[in-house]
Amino acid sequence: MEFFLRLYKLLTHRQVVMLRQSREDHTPDRGTVAAGLKENLAVLQSIFSKAPDLIIRSFIYKQSGQRAALVYLCGLVDKNSINNNVLYQLMFEPIDESQHMTNLPITIGDLKSTQQWSQIELMLLEGHSILFLEGAELAYSLDTQGWPQRAISDSQIEASLKGAHQGFIESGWQNVALLRRMLSTRELKMIELYVGSRVRCKVTILYLEDLALPELVQELHNRLMELNIDCVLNTGELTEYLEDRPFSLLPQFITTERPDTAASQLLQGRICVVVDRSSSVMIAPVGIAAFFQGVDDYSTRWPVATFMRILRFVACFIAAFLPGIYIACISFNVEVIPLDLILSIGQFRAAVPFPPLLEALLMELMLEMLREAGVRLPAPVGQTVGIVGGIVIGQAAVQAGIVSNLMVVVVASTAVASFILPNFDMAAAIRLIRFPVMFIASMFGIIGIVACFMTLIIHLVQLRSLGESYSTPIAPVRIKDWKDVFIRMPLWSMKNRPDSIRSLQKTRIGPKRRL
Template identity: 40%
Template sequence: MEYRTPPNNELVSGEIALDLGMLRTTFERSSDVVFREFQLGDTQAAVMIFLDGMVDPLIVDSDIMQPLLKYGEQMQQKSGVSLTGLESLLKNQVITASQVNTGGQIQDVIDHILVGDTVLLIDGVNKALFISARGWGKRAVEEPATEAVIRGPREGFTEDLLTNITLIRRRLRTPQLKIEGMQLGRLSKTDVAITYLEGIADEAVIEEVRKRMNRIDIDAILESGYVEELIEDSPFSIFPQINYTERPDRIVGNLLEGKVGILIDNTPFALILPVTFFEMMQASEDYYQRYIVSTLIRLLRYMFLVIALLLPSLYIALLTFHQEMLPTSLLLSAAASREAVPFPAIVEALLMEISFEALREAGVRLPRPVGQAVSIVGALVIGEAAVSAGIVSAPMVIIVSITGIASFIVPSYSQAITIRLLRFPMMIMAGTLGLYGVLLGVLFILIHMSRLRSFGVPYLSPLAPLHASDLKDVLIRVPWWGMVRRSTETAKNNPRRMKGTLRPRPPKRGG
């Protein structure tokens, strides 16, 4: 039977039997909907409606039910209940819950029940009271599993939107922090919050975010990935144009740079936009360690990024087309190891890379203790057996292992997946055209990245277009006292982060 919602203009009639019959029909075959009927005084019928499991029973009992029954006893002694302004009296003087609102439409009653509020209907009163008594099981605030750090806060977002907003409020105690709420999903009615710092974030970007979010018309939003795909600039690009995180400190750091955050109920992953390629290569811990250490680690990341993308391709190209570029001893060693291998280098590399990716995916999907054993033992056993059987050469196993390790160094998981996928067309280009194919592949990737935008911000900013003042936080990280200004692209309204110079000065030596 097709479900039909009440008309949008259907009003609460004040006849409790009629209204209650309509609500019972709407929620029929829903065993978790509770209809608690009672009397105010001797003759005044009333009913409380709520979802079992989504309300706090202590609040319902102590802040709603007990005050109402006590008020009914008092009015009974005064010979009846007066209906004139009764809902206002109950709201302002009787019910002790923190939030109480009124509404006159049946659809409002249904919506408030479904979000976990308690609805009070009274016979003869054509207004419903919406009482906030929400309470359900929540996951405790824990350290994020996907973004662990050695030094830094251990708090991570949870699946509860209000908890996540609180984690941000604790770090930004300013009225400039704005949080705009909305609901997405015709059936799920998922709560979403757009957060930014007024006076720092670009108003044009904020307005563009609002426009794209309001354009979403879908039956349900179950995770932030839904929203990411529906609002990104280039949906057919393999590169992620919106970053995500489950660390409050990271999203606060981005808000201070003029970015916009999107928090979505029922998921611990918040979206950050706009974003650039170089920001995907930065970790929150870069700003907690000393700048020298952070700079060296960043350079290491970029070096291994190139290795993760190009090492198998370069190995294939050199062995297949450009043997003269290898030292003689290395060439002889590689030729000897491949003497019994029946496949060309491109087929050998593809077999090993696909097997390695399958083992890595299996390790992620299996239960954690079993997954670690499968990924590690499987790689060792299969690699050793493949070399012993003469299917692959020992140098290829080393190349694939180094490439796999290099891909783990990329901080952003979505960016790491992109590099892993681009590795395969790069190997095919190397197997067909040699180093020329590798060069063409790199040029194609760079041209594509230079055309990408993330909410109007160039993907390769601040290198393309060049903003020399922003290079202090790309390949290197200068000390905090040197980062006086924010990013040029995202904080045009308020580019200055600090006043004057905070560079430490050594004390003057006495005479």
């Protein structure tokens, strides 16, 4: 009985919610702008009720003597330009008989006229100011955008030594401008669209028209159009809605804060998505290899870059499997370890009362907590936490007999290895993979690790990013592309664009080296 009651309550509650939602969906269409200024302002007041940041400035338009009103949301506009380029011009500019009335004496570049109230509402919310004139059945929208924003600075999570020190910021048009500066070619095309049913967010798709496959652009466009979200605050949110396999551990798109990374990806035929109000840019489609390519790889000399590449692959393997291998060797396959080493391990392990899995979990969790704490705290305190934690992990835990010496070495090298990967999302995924590997290793030993590795490879092979294979060029094998995967060959030797990223143009234009 109680169950039915609950069910009933649940259902009615849902109905109420649905009703409320449907009411919100059908905000009355207010139609077009009227001729009278007073009526217009009244409509405006009703749209923006309880909005103290809505400024309405009424004045007399000097040229024609009409009454006029300028409306904007303070904080979203550039006050200087409103005062000097709009209000001053309209109120004090001397009468010029030769000018037509519609030719307003406003010194602002982007001036549009509009009639729809829905349009006006959106314009206001985006930081435009709207000019109403008595007797005119239209309103003018002036581009006076200027909201609080930070200066362009180096990216925090993707620091680079030799790359550009400009990072994306939280305003979409500036990010587009940064990309435009990197790739000043007319082939750079953009598609603008709005995402979000409650709060609209401008999303720009950028691609090089002579490189990117039209069907991929179309696919991405379709996926964005089909989205039905309340609001997008961050690129990370958007990627979660666009992914091919939402339950996978691995990131299926790259999000970057660096314009040079984004530009180099665009040059390889990939597509960029700039989300307004977010400082990172999404890149699609990507393969596993792209996560191992750092920005500095192309600005350092190629032998060094090659070494770094190999180091990253080794580090990735260590970060995912080393604790598992340690557990497997200690608890199952002791015979693999050389005799001298096993003796010293035995000596240390004798003092530790825990099984290897518990010992490893303890240290790994401690390490993850330290890492997370270090991220949240301000820099000076974070450092202290690091040092205290380091000492606790490194020395005190061993002396207290909680963990063995070798475990500390294993955990520490795992930690260092996991920070080598240039992409944050990938590094986080790899760190997570380590835990199931540890569990399986403690149950099945080295066989368990092989089974984990197999599962991981099978998953990699099956992943898709925007419908494109994720594991290229490793599988399907494209040996020619390996020039830029495990090693980085000299740039002048990469005459062809990678086969693994399908693009319209197969050869790069003029990679010649003067001998």
